[in-house]
Each structure stands twice: as C-alpha cells, then as structure tokens.
Amino acid sequence: MKRVVIIGGGFGGLTAAKSLLKYDLEIVIIDKTNHHLFQPLLYQVATAALSPADIAHPIRSSFSGNKNVSVFLGEVAKIDTENKKVFFNGTSINYDYLIVAVGSRHHYFGNPEWEKFAPGLKTLNDALQIREKILLSLETAEKIQDVKERKKYLNYVIVGGGPTGVELAGAIGEIVNKNLIKDYRNIDPKQTKVYLVEAIPKILTPFPDKLSLRAKKDLEELAVEVILNAKVTSVNENGVQLGDRFIETKNIIWAAGNQAMPLLKNLNTELDSAGRAIVNHDLTVDNDPYVFVIGDAAAVKDDNGKLLSAIAPAAMQQGKYVAKIIGENISKEQRKKFKYKDRGIMATIGKAKAVAVIKGFNLSGLFAWLAWCVIHILFLISFRNRFRVMAEWMWYYITNRPGIRLIVKYTKENN
Amino acid sequence: MKRVVIIGGGFGGLTAAKSLLKYDLEIVIIDKTNHHLFQPLLYQVATAALSPADIAHPIRSSFSGNKNVSVFLGEVAKIDTENKKVFFNGTSINYDYLIVAVGSRHHYFGNPEWEKFAPGLKTLNDALQIREKILLSLETAEKIQDVKERKKYLNYVIVGGGPTGVELAGAIGEIVNKNLIKDYRNIDPKQTKVYLVEAIPKILTPFPDKLSLRAKKDLEELAVEVILNAKVTSVNENGVQLGDRFIETKNIIWAAGNQAMPLLKNLNTELDSAGRAIVNHDLTVDNDPYVFVIGDAAAVKDDNGKLLSAIAPAAMQQGKYVAKIIGENISKEQRKKFKYKDRGIMATIGKAKAVAVIKGFNLSGLFAWLAWCVIHILFLISFRNRFRVMAEWMWYYITNRPGIRLIVKYTKENN
Numbered sequence: 001m002k003r004v005v006i007i008g009g010g011f012g013g014l015t016a017a018k019s020l021l022k023y024d025l026e027i028v029i030i031d032k033t034n035h036h037l038f039q040p041l042l043y044q045v046a047t048a049a050l051s052p053a054d055i056a057h058p059i060r061s062s063f064s065g066n067k068n069v070s071v072f073l074g075e076v077a078k079i080d081t082e083n084k085k086v087f088f089n090g091t092s093i094n095y096d097y098l099i100v101a102v103g104s105r106h107h108y109f110g111n112p113e114w115e116k117f118a119p120g121l122k123t124l125n126d127a128l129q130i131r132e133k134i135l136l137s138l139e140t141a142e143k144i145q146d147v148k149e150r151k152k153y154l155n156y157v158i159v160g161g162g163p164t165g166v167e168l169a170g171a172i173g174e175i176v177n178k179n180l181i182k183d184y185r186n187i188d189p190k191q192t193k194v195y196l197v198e199a200i201p202k203i204l205t206p207f208p209d210k211l212s213l214r215a216k217k218d219l220e221e222l223a224v225e226v227i228l229n230a231k232v233t234s235v236n237e238n239g240v241q242l243g244d245r246f247i248e249t250k251n252i253i254w255a256a257g258n259q260a261m262p263l264l265k266n267l268n269t270e271l272d273s274a275g276r277a278i279v280n281h282d283l284t285v286d287n288d289p290y291v292f293v294i295g296d297a298a299a300v301k302d303d304n305g306k307l308l309s310a311i312a313p314a315a316m317q318q319g320k321y322v323a324k325i326i327g328e329n330i331s332k333e334q335r336k337k338f339k340y341k342d343r344g345i346m347a348t349i350g351k352a353k354a355v356a357v358i359k360g361f362n363l364s365g366l367f368a369w370l371a372w373c374v375i376h377i378l379f380l381i382s383f384r385n386r387f388r389v390m391a392e393w394m395w396y397y398i399t400n401r402p403g404i405r406l407i408v409k410y411t412k413e414n415n
Numbered sequence: 416m417k418r419v420v421i422i423g424g425g426f427g428g429l430t431a432a433k434s435l436l437k438y439d440l441e442i443v444i445i446d447k448t449n450h451h452l453f454q455p456l457l458y459q460v461a462t463a464a465l466s467p468a469d470i471a472h473p474i475r476s477s478f479s480g481n482k483n484v485s486v487f488l489g490e491v492a493k494i495d496t497e498n499k500k501v502f503f504n505g506t507s508i509n510y511d512y513l514i515v516a517v518g519s520r521h522h523y524f525g526n527p528e529w530e531k532f533a534p535g536l537k538t539l540n541d542a543l544q545i546r547e548k549i550l551l552s553l554e555t556a557e558k559i560q561d562v563k564e565r566k567k568y569l570n571y572v573i574v575g576g577g578p579t580g581v582e583l584a585g586a587i588g589e590i591v592n593k594n595l596i597k598d599y600r601n602i603d604p605k606q607t608k609v610y611l612v613e614a615i616p617k618i619l620t621p622f623p624d625k626l627s628l629r630a631k632k633d634l635e636e637l638a639v640e641v642i643l644n645a646k647v648t649s650v651n652e653n654g655v656q657l658g659d660r661f662i663e664t665k666n667i668i669w670a671a672g673n674q675a676m677p678l679l680k681n682l683n684t685e686l687d688s689a690g691r692a693i694v695n696h697d698l699t700v701d702n703d704p705y706v707f708v709i710g711d712a713a714a715v716k717d718d719n720g721k722l723l724s725a726i727a728p729a730a731m732q733q734g735k736y737v738a739k740i741i742g743e744n745i746s747k748e749q750r751k752k753f754k755y756k757d758r759g760i761m762a763t764i765g766k767a768k769a770v771a772v773i774k775g776f777n778l779s780g781l782f783a784w785l786a787w788c789v790i791h792i793l794f795l796i797s798f799r800n801r802f803r804v805m806a807e808w809m810w811y812y813i814t815n816r817p818g819i820r821l822i823v824k825y826t827k828e829n830n
Contacts, residue, residue, distance in 0.1 A: 052823060124821065
C-alpha cells in the first residue's frame with residue numbers, strides 16, 4: 001500500500017487526509033500540536049469569548065475509525081526528497097507522496113526582538129498568552145493609583161489592519177469600553193483606548209473600498225481609533241513608535257504580515273519573498289511530482305495572476321485537489337491546473353457588525369454579521385464544537401460579557 | 416465605613432464576602448488568581464473532561480453590582496496585625512477586620528524535589544499541566560517502537576488515596592483503558608496501567624470501611640491497581656519507589672497531604688503540624704478578635720475533638736459564621752462557638768460509580784453517583800457554569816470520550 005505523509009493538520013492537511021480516505025492508501029499525519037485549530041475564531045479565544053476546546057479538535061479523533069490513518073505529534077526537522085523521507089522527533093518515515101501543509105507564522109519584518117512586546121496570534125498558546133496579557137493589564141490598572149501610569153495599561157495597540165487585526169480591535173474595543181469595565185472600581189472607561197495601526201491607506205485590503213470604510217466606521221463606533229498610513233518603526237516595553245508619534249502602552253498585539261515556515265527551504269524549490277514555496281500548476285514543487293505544497297505555505301496565483309489569500313477555503317480546495325491526484329494516481333502530464341473557486345470573503349467587527357463580499361455582492365451590518373455567524377458555525381470541525389460555540393455566542397449576545405475571563409498563569413512581572 | 420479585608424476568594428472567602436453584602440461595610444478581596452475555583456471538579460480539568468472556564472468564575476464578576484466591594488489580583492506578602500495592615504504587590508491596605516482564607520497546597524513530606532516529577536493538583540494551572548502530561552505521554556508512547564520503553568509512558572501512578580486521588584485514578588483508568596485507546600494505532604490497552612498508592616490500610620479514610628472497600632472494588636473494575644500500606648520512599652524521573660517495589664513510569668500525580676500557606680506564620684499564633692492556624696472557638700487567632708482564619712487554613716475541631724476535613728462545606732459554614740460576627744459587630748465575649756453541621760461526604764470513582772455518606776446513610780453505585788452529580792452541579796458558582804458542566808457531562812456520558820483533549824503548550828522534553 002502506498003503511503004501518503006501529510007505535514008500539518010490545519011485546513012489544508014486535514015481536508016487532504018479526509019479526501020484520501022476513500023482510496024486504498026496508508027495515511028500519516030504529523031503535526032506540531034495534537035489538534036486541528038479553527039483559526040478564524042482564534043481571536044475570540046484571545047479575547048475571552050471562547051474556550052480553547054470550543055475551536056480545537058484532536059486530529060486523531062477525526063480518524064478514530066480509520067485504521068489506515070496514523071497521527072503523530074511531532075515537529076518535522078528535515079525533508080529528504082531524494083530518499084523520500086521525513087525526519088521528526090528522532091525518528092523518520094518514508095513516503096510515496098508528501099503533502100506539505102505547514103501554514104505560516106507572523107513575522108516582524110526583520111525585527112524579531114519585537115515579538116516579546118507584541119505577540120502574534122497563530123496558535124492556542126498565542127491566544128491564551130494574549131488573553132492573559134489583556135486581563136492582567138486590567139487587573140494591574142485597577143491597582144495603580146497614579147492616573148498617568150495607569151493609562152499605559154488601558155491603551156491597546158493592534159498592529160495590522162487585515163481581518164485578524166480588525167476582528168481583534170473590534171473585540172477588544174467591545175470588552176474594554178463596554179462590557180467589563182463595570183467590574184472594576186478604579187478604571188474609568190473614558191481612559192481605555194484601542195488603536196488599530198495599518199501601514200497602507202486602507203484596512204481590510206482585499207475588500208472593496210466601500211466596505212473598508214464601513215469597517216473603519218464600525219470600529220470607530222466601538223471607540224477604536226484607526227490609524228492609517230502608519231508604519232511601526234519601533235516597539236518596546238513602553239509602547240509603539242509610529243514615525244514621530246509614540247503611543248504609550250503595555251498591550252501590543254501583532255497582526256501584521258505572515259511568513260512561511262523555514263522547513264520549506266528543505267524542498268530545494270524556489271521560495272517567494274514571504275518564504276512560500278512557488279509551486280507548479282498542480283501544486284507540486286519543481287522536478288518532483290510526488291511533493292505537494294498547499295495552504296499558506298504555497299504561493300498560488302489565480303487566473304488573473306493575483307496571489308491567493310492565506311484563507312481556509314483556498315487551503316481546503318487545494319487539499320481536495322491534491323488528494324484526487326494522489327488517490328487516482330494521475331500522472332504528472334495529465335494533471336489539470338488547480339483552479340480556485342472564490343466563495344467570498346468576510347470579516348466581523350463586533351456584535352451585529354461585519355462586512356462580506358459573497359458572489360460579488362457587498363454586504364455589511366447585521367446581515368453580513370448573521371452570514372458570518374452561520375458560516376463560521378457550519379465550518380467548525382465537529383458537532384460538539386458547533387454546539388458549544390453557538391451556546392457561547394448566545395451567552396455573550398445576551399449578557400454582553402465574554403465568559404472565559406481567566407488568568408491561569410499568574411505572571412508576576414505584570415503585577 | 417469599616418473595612419473588611421478578605422485574603423482568598425475560595426469557598427470560605429467568597430461565602431464570607433457574599434454574607435457580608437447585606438451589612439454597611441467596605442469589603443476588599445485579595446486573591447492570587449482572578450477566579451473562584453470549584454476545586455471538587457478540578458480533577459476533571461486534569462483529565463480532559465472539563466474546560467477551565469467550566470469550573471472557574473472571575474471573582475470580580477460575582478460583585479459587579481456591589482460598589483462597596485473591591486477585588487484585587489495580588490499575593491499578600493505580609494500581614495501586620497499590630498497596625499492592622501496587609502501588604503501585597505508593592506502596596507498596602509488597612510483593615511478593621513481581617514479574614515484569612517488562603518487555603519492550602521499539597522506537600523511532599525520534606526521532599527520538595529519530588530514536585531518536579533509528581534505534580535499536585537490545587538490550581539487551574541496545576542490541572543492543565545497534568546492534562547498535558549497525560550496526553551503527551553500517550554502521544555509519546557504512540558511514537559515509541561520499543562515495547563519496554565513504551566510501557567513507562569503507559570503507567571500512571573497516583574499517590575494518595577483520598578477523594579482527589581481516588582477520583583483521579585478512576586478518571587484516568589476510564590480514559591486510558593477504555594475511551595481513548597481506539598484513537599491510537601501502536602498502543603495496546605493491555606499495556607496501560609493505573610496505580611493508586613496509599614500509605615495506610617484503606618483508601619478514603621473518612622468513609623466507613625464498607626464504602627472504602629466498595630470504592631476499591633470499583634477502581635479495580637476500571638483496571639486500577641490499588642496498593643495499600645505502601646509508603647513512597649523516593650520519586651524520580653523514571654518512577655516511584657515504594658519500599659522495595661519500583662514502578663517505572665513517566666506519569667506520577669501527587670494527591671497526598673496538604674500543608675497550609677506560609678503566610679499564616681505572620682499571624683503570631685500557634686500553628687499545627689500541617690501549618691494550619693490553631694484558632695479560638697470563634698475562629699479568631701490568639702489575642703486578636705479582629706483576625707479570623709477559616710477554611711483549609713484553620714485547624715478547627717468538631718464537638719468530638721476531631722479535626723474538620725478540608726472540604727468546601729466546612730469553609731463555607733465558617734465564612735457565613737464569621738460574616739455574621741463582623742456584620743453584627745458581636746463583641747468577643749458574646750460570640751458563640753462555631754459549630755460544624757455535617758452535610759455528608761462523597762467521592763466519585765467513575766461513570767455510575769460513587770460512594771457517599773449522607774445523614775448517616777451509606778450510599779454507593781449508581782444512586783450515589785447521581786447524588787454526586789446533582790450536588791456538584793447545584794453548588795457550581797454560576798448558572799453559566801452549571802449549564803456548561805451539565806452539557807459536558809452529558810456529552811461524555813453518551814460518547815464515552817472526554818472532550819477537552821488539548822495539548823496547548825508543546826513540551827519538547829517529552830517528545
């Protein structure tokens with residue numbers, strides 16, 4: 001039986017594995033975590049609205065009944081394409097086909113030292129760290145008597161005006177300006193301030209200008225100040241420098257820019273400036289019809305020559321496409337070009353506030369928000385998660401208070 | 416307005432605060448965490464059945480509408496009873512009355528170095544660490560080809576046969592022997608083994624012998640080996656030494672023995688061998704009618720001269736009792752002795768398996784288990800938590816699979 005090794009259990013890898021189930025193949029999934037993560041809702045874990053288990057599901061649970069599927073928790077250290085071998089955690093495994101679906105990490109444009117002060121949001125661990133940071137900051141502010149010193153803990157700066165940045169800014173705006181403040185005695189809501197910083201002249205780049213402006217207006221209603229055309233020139237423990245403007249803050253979240261995983265360098269294929277593998281029209285790497293790269297790790301262009309966004313639908317369609325080639329053993333010459341079907345894009349800003357482009361139609365406000373809710377519930381990985389997220393959202397909608405406001409690790413340095 | 420400072424937001428502290436609300440007093444709660452924790456269900460977080468947020472609730476949320484209550488996240492460093500002052504996180508606060516409800520920690524009978532290999536279970540952070548340890552161990556076992564080496568990762572040793580130890584052993588027995596194993600390809604359920612180690616001749620000391628034996632039988636049905644009369648003489652990274660028997664394991668959990676917090680030494684009052692404050696009949700410390708110690712931190716005896724167990728009902732009754740004295744400003748001479756009303760004791764072993772003594776009646780099996788479920792649901796701190804725990808339990812009951820099987824921090828040393 002031929003063996004397919006899949007590196008990464010995200011949207012691309014998991015869809016590929018599921019699509020391969022109907023063929024007579026051995027499937028091996030290696031992931032750095034033990035769970036598939038529904039990343040589009042990760043910002044809600046970071047903002048205390050959802051629990052980690054609401055949006056994550058053990059990868060091996062998805063394949064309980066499939067004896068031909070093995071799942072390993074491991075970090076791939078090396079790919080040897082010549083000998084068709086993958087090395088991880090002191091062991092190695094041979095493959096007939098390899099699917100590389102390793103995703104991406106945030107990056108700091110050559111300033112890795114900023115990460116310490118401005119964490120990014122890609123994993124559950126990232127989200128929990130941001131949650132603790134936000135909550136600890138409010139706790140610290142409550143204890144500080146000096147108004148000027150307290151202000152630092154009540155300023156929130158989110159860098160990057162893509163969907164993650166917008167969603168984070170909106171959610172934090174709702175929390176600090178409306179929901180939570182009545183739990184505190186010394187914090188004046190007027191003192192709290194959320195900033196969303198974007199280097200170019202608009203937020204939500206892939207959206208039409210009209211919707212970008214609408215999102216900006218929605219954010220401003222949540223008391224978020226959107227700063228456009230502002231490039232971060234420095235980040236330190238006391239705040240963010242934007243050219244000649246300095247914002248004092250103990251809370252910086254980084255949602256600007258992705259970079260592919262260094263593991264891709266192992267593939268001996270050309271990478272683009274963000275470190276993504278430049279793939280052939282069948283998503284294989286140069287000169288190797290058995291190695292595919294999909295999802296955020298691949299630089300794939302649409303028919304207009306525009307690079308596909310790093311979004312779940314693209315990764316999932318690629319996973320399906322690759323599974324078919326492998327399962328039906330389609331020879332290199334006969335493989336048709338991968339074609340992305342655009343199902344639309346959407347971003348939410350807050351309660352009853354969202355923007356979306358679906359089949360060419362621009363949506364905003366309540367209707368876009370409802371569409372956003374329904375689609376995100378539907379695409380969650382299990383019935384269990386769908387039920388839980390729905391219950392949490394209803395709770396939040398009714399009480400206006402995010403439910404998961406726990407500080408689990410007591411970080412002394414912040415107190 | 417007189418100020419009552421309460422150190423600790425556990426069962427004792429929180430009940431005291433709530434009972435004080437009806438009086439015209441300023442109330443300040445200081446806790447090391449930001450949440451009240453429903454500790455009786457903590458083992459279910461450690462065994463992946465519940466999420467942290469299911470059993471924890473932000474302390475300040477309980478007092479949102481009470482402007483006379485302030486809550487601070489902080490660690491009390493010093494109590495100055497002479498000047499009626501409490502020092503925490505670089506600041507200090509004066510009190511008219513002080514309630515010390517600081518709980519306890521597990522202790523290692525003079526071998527603190529064992530903690531690294533045998534973590535205890537008192538906080539959410541403890542529970543998450545144990546959860547990661549158990550799940551990582553299975554992941555590691557799945558990768559190991561050598562059967563003898565693999566066995567180490569499939570042995571689980573729980574030290575201490577009190578309620579926590581019994582509940583942990585039962586839950587881990589259910590997980591590793593029944594529920595999860597079908598998710599793994601290389602792990603043979605016959606290889607997994609759970610041991611419960613107790614130094615004296617019976618488990619569940621406060622229970623009648625008949626129920627202790629029943630609990631032991633129930634555990635054995637879950638393939639847990641109960642080792643009585645066995646004292647741990649050494650713990651290291653490869654296992655546990657019990658006299659001349661050595662059990663090889665990478666998974667040791669410590670559920671033996673409590674020790675009160677060192678902060679109590681500040682009170683200038685006599686402590687017992689476990690570090691608890693020996694209190695007067697009105698729960699005050701020697702020569703100070705304004706300082707009360709309640710809950711696990713106090714050594715309180717019942718009418719028969721027997722020390723009260725460190726359980727929630729005792730702490731809650733003490734919190735209420737103390738609040739009345741403070742609220743009604745009862746003078747030292749007129750304070751009646753604290754009397755503990757025994758509402759019963761219970762422990763669960765697994766699905767449809769529990770033991771209980773309620774109003775002198777011995778219960779076991781399904782009926783005791785149902786009583787256990789109902790009582791634990793009822794005493795959860797909020798409607799939200801009650802709803803969530805019920806939903807999780809129903810899920811677990813139907814699917815036989817704990818739902819929160821997430822490894823969030825990828826601990827490299829285990830891989």
